Amino acid sequence: MGALAIDAESLDSDMYLYHALVAIGTPRILTLVSSFLEKSVKENDMLSGTANGKDKVAVTVFHGLRVPTISIRQYIDRMFKYAQCSPSCFLVAYIYLDRLGQQTDVHLTSYNVHRLLLTSVMVAAKFMDDLYFNNAYYARVGGVSTSELNSLEMEFLFGLDFRLQVSINTFERYCSQLQKGIKLNGPSKIVEILNDHFMCRK
Numbered sequence: 216m217g218a219l220a221i222d223a224e225s226l227d228s229d230m231y232l233y234h235a236l237v238a239i240g241t242p243r244i245l246t247l248v249s250s251f252l253e254k255s256v257k258e259n260d261m262l263s264g265t266a267n268g269k270d271k272v273a274v275t276v277f278h279g280l281r282v283p284t285i286s287i288r289q290y291i292d293r294m295f296k297y298a299q300c301s302p303s304c305f306l307v308a309y310i311y312l313d314r315l316g317q318q319t320d321v322h323l324t325s326y327n328v329h330r331l332l333l334t335s336v337m338v339a340a341k342f343m344d345d346l347y348f349n350n351a352y353y354a355r356v357g358g359v360s361t362s363e364l365n366s367l368e369m370e371f372l373f374g375l376d377f378r379l380q381v382s383i384n385t386f387e388r389y390c391s392q393l394q395k396g397i398k399l400n401g402p403s404k405i406v407e408i409l410n411d412h413f414m415c416r417k
Contacts, residue, residue: 242302245295247393248309249288252332255323256287263324275320276370277327277334283358290329290357297356298348300340307343307381308335310389311371319374333357334367342379 285293291305312335315321323331333353340347354364372379 241292242295242305244302244305244393245291246288248305249291251309251393252287252312252323252328256325256328259322259324275327276366277321277330278324279326279330282325283329285329287328287332290332294333294336294356298336298340298353300336300347301344303386304336304339304343306386306389306393307339308332309393310381310385311335311339311375311379313389314378315371315374318376321374329357330359330367331371333359334364334371337364338368338371338379 283290294300295302295305312323312331315331315335316323321327321331333356337347337350337353350364350368351361354361357364359367
């Protein structure tokens, strides 16, 4: 499921991406995605009629017995640090989560967001990046067993009907949506930067 290898002409673009998104600190896309996920979880927890969001929602294989103590933002930062997947994977993972919510009765709550996020990022890395770790490594990073992550991956893929392809237009639309949802200081070129990276992966 890995993406096609990038050609020599894209090396300069990748070097630019590295300096623009990684060398200066945490990529902005992580902040955007985590903020949207936190907002969605909060809304769904409230709509469920409980403070913790567990009692009135459909329990799926993605649900844990308790709410993890690590925040969504900390979890995303941990995955970025140890899984070493490209920043674009986090946007594609977000798109997958949105698709899953539209096609199934799975909704993000405090009890399932971490497992869903881990699974979606891993699947996105496998589909988008040239190099990625195996499920056992992602399981260690995410704090679950390998057998559990294997089950989560299968459930996730079937929930998406294996529709993993993301068009350039869809990618740009979600990029713009994330940017419009949060006020950013100064001009932002996140759409152009991530889009360049996305295009050189295809």
